[in-house]
Amino acid sequence: xxxxxxxxxxxxxxxxxxxxxxxxxxxxxxxxxxxxxxxxxxxxxxxxxxxxxxxxxxxxxxxxxxxxxxxxxxxxxxxxxxxxxxxxxxxxxxxxxxxxxxxxxxxxxxxxxxxxxxxxxxxxxxxxxxxxxxxxxxxxxxxxxxxxxxxxxxxxxxxxxxxxxxxxxxxxxxxxxxxxxxxxxxxxxxxxxxxxxxxxxxxxxxxxxxxxxxxxxxxxxxxxxxxxxxxxxxxxxxxxxxxxxxxxxxxxxxxxxxxxxxxxxxxxxxxxxxxxxxxxxxxxxxxxxxxxxxxxxxxxxxxxxxxxxxxxxxxxxxxxxxxxxxxxxxxxxxxxxxxxxxxxxxxxxxxxxxxxxxxxxxxxxxxxxxxxxxxxxxxxxxxxxxxxxxxxxxxxxxxxxxxxxxxxxxxxxxxxxxxxxxxxxxxxx
Amino acid sequence: xxxxxxxxxxxxxxxxxxxxxxxxxxxxxxxxxxxxxxxxxxxxxxxxxxxxxx
Numbered sequence: 050x051x052x053x054x055x056x057x058x059x060x061x062x063x064x065x066x067x068x069x070x071x072x073x074x075x076x077x078x079x080x081x082x083x084x085x086x087x088x089x090x091x092x093x094x095x096x097x098x099x100x101x102x103x104x105x106x107x108x109x110x111x112x113x114x115x116x117x118x119x120x121x122x123x124x125x126x127x128x129x130x131x132x133x134x135x136x137x138x139x140x141x142x143x144x145x146x147x148x149x150x151x152x153x154x155x156x157x158x159x160x161x162x163x164x165x166x167x168x169x170x171x172x173x174x175x176x177x178x179x180x181x182x183x184x185x186x187x188x189x190x191x192x193x194x195x196x197x198x199x200x201x202x203x204x205x206x207x208x209x210x211x212x213x214x215x216x217x218x219x220x221x222x223x224x225x226x227x228x229x230x231x232x233x234x235x236x237x238x239x240x241x242x243x244x245x246x247x248x249x250x251x252x253x254x255x256x257x258x259x260x261x262x263x264x265x266x267x268x269x270x271x272x273x274x275x276x277x278x279x280x281x282x283x284x285x286x287x288x289x290x291x292x293x294x295x296x297x298x299x300x301x302x303x304x305x306x307x308x309x310x311x312x313x314x315x316x317x318x319x320x321x322x323x324x325x326x327x328x329x330x331x332x333x334x335x336x337x338x339x340x341x342x343x344x345x346x347x348x349x350x351x352x353x354x355x356x357x358x359x360x361x362x363x364x365x366x367x368x369x370x371x372x373x374x375x376x377x378x379x380x381x382x383x384x385x386x387x388x389x390x391x392x393x394x395x396x397x398x399x400x401x402x403x404x405x406x407x408x409x410x411x412x413x414x415x416x417x418x419x420x421x422x423x424x425x426x427x428x429x430x431x432x433x434x435x436x437x438x439x440x441x442x443x444x445x446x447x448x449x450x451x452x453x454x455x456x457x458x459x460x461x462x463x464x465x466x467x468x469x470x471x472x473x474x475x476x477x478x
Numbered sequence: 479x480x481x482x483x484x485x486x487x488x489x490x491x492x493x494x495x496x497x498x499x500x501x502x503x504x505x506x507x508x509x510x511x512x513x514x515x516x517x518x519x520x521x522x523x524x525x526x527x528x529x530x531x532x
Contacts, residue, residue: 115521161485162528168488405518416487416520 061370064091066098071354077452077460080351081396084384093368099240100128101377102370103356107388107408109368110380115413119359119378121150123239126360127375130243140257140297141236141250148298149415157414163291164299167280168421175276177425179214183207184429188437191469196444199319199465203430208311211426216300217263217278229256230304237305238457239377240355260300264293299418306419309458310347314427316462317350318343319434320450323443323467325398332400333435342400343427347409349398353383354460357411382408440470482508483530489519490530 068091069083070076076083084105087094092106104113113119123129133142145151149160166172187206191197213226233256235241235249264282267273273282281296291299322329332342356379365372372378385408387395392402410417417423434441443450444466451464479494491497491511496504500518502511508527515524 111521158485158526165483165485165488406521410487410520412521414486414522414526416522420487 061095062091062093063095063097064103065096069096069103070098072454074452074454077354077454080354080383080460081387084351084381084387085389087381087384088388088390093370096379099377099379101358101379102372103379103381105381105384107385107391110382110385110408111406111412113359113367113378113380114357114382114408114411114415116365117154117414118362118365119380120362121357121359121415122362123237123358123360124151125362125375126239126377127373128239128377139250139254140261140294141233141253143294144257144297144301145237147292147294149302149418154414159286159289160291160295160298163284163286163289163295164281164418166284167277167299168418169280172275172277172280173421173425176215176422177429180211180426181429183210183214184426184433188433193471194469195471196466196468199316199448199467200463204312204315204462207315207426207430208308211311211422212303212307215277215303215422216260217276222259225259226256229253229259230308232256233301233304234309235457238355239358241457257297260297261293264296302418303422306417307422310417310419311423311426313350313352313459313461314343314347314423315430316465317352318346318427318431319467320443320448320462320465321346321349321398322431323441323448326442328398328400329435332431333439336432336435338400339428339431340424341402341404342431343424344404344407344409345398345400345402346427348386348392348404348407351383351386352460352462353458354456355379355458356381356384382411438467438469438471442468442470444468479505480508481530482527484517484520484522484526485528486522486526487517487520489517491527 066073069087087103087105091103092109094103094105096103104110124132149157152160184207187203191202209227209230210223212230213223218226232249232252236246236253238246263278267279267282273279278296281291281299284291322332332338359378359380361372361374361376361378363374385391389395410420448465448467450462453461453463481493482491483489491508493507494504496502496506497518498504511524513524516522517526
């Protein structure tokens, strides 16, 4: 295996899985040696096994994310399946085509403009109240447990239920929505086989049918409602409105942006804080740090193993290399969050860190649409955790931490046991 | 004095407040911000901002 850029015929620097294998167990347990090497030796490199360019430094990731020639539209990908005939297109295909990732820059701005009211303060305040109740329910279910698994009790439950409340799904349909969300995410991944993607697309059909019916019902009402879905149905800009597939594309985007990320946020946030008890103490004393803390905990946890995907919409000369039209570009933002050039003390958790110009929620036109939801959800969960378990610690110092090594996207922690120390506190009282 | 909202991320630039921490004095009109100024939240260009209805 090569440990230096291969002398490829094209003259481009190349690596393979020996340098960066996001599926390797060692990498999932500790990605930092590989990431630091990528940043130092291969800020821009072609990955022969992944068949994509990798952009690894903070500065280059920032540049790619803000350059509209690098599109997130996977239909531009040289290995994308051929376009379907109109008659064969599923609701997934039609929503994708109308969505944030696929439309032109001009249409993207129109979509953002029309959807902005759905993310306005009054709508979000109502959603926050619903998520607050949901967080309390999750913790109430634990009772006076002396220990619990954060993944099982919180991380696997809260995120999708929070999105389902945001989009107005009744509680008895949350499991149904969960299935829809899982399949939506799978259907967008280029790192699984085309067959698996199509199978996932097929399984999204009941979910799309459900939301189409909800939208149709709202359209018959004199006023579509002041919740999130109602705001989208009622959105108007100089007489322009969102059509059904545009509204579905927003739900689609929220799911892809908000569910996986939030699942990992909960486990990695608690792991980060309980592995750095001085920082946990600091957050207890200064809850006003919460918003900064959430971003720093996301950065410190760096749980994404697969880079963001972008595709070159034209031949692009980029820092001495030519990225050909249709080639995939992996924007390795989790790696970039640990770039010593941006964060000299990258391996320290510092809840007071100045995070100007961070890429934690991406950057540029496709800045994460689920930002608010993730921040609110993370903040409410941590506040409740601190309130209930101020003396919490990781069981045996490690939390018996384990990973789902087969997860398609993240270094997913699927076991993290916390000792609550509630009983000892009660006894002391 | 107006407020301007970034339609990408929802960040609000308030002309009355400016952004003193970034060297933009209170009272600085949006139009007077440098052309290469970008949204401090998401990095989008000035064109991504629109006047915010009160």
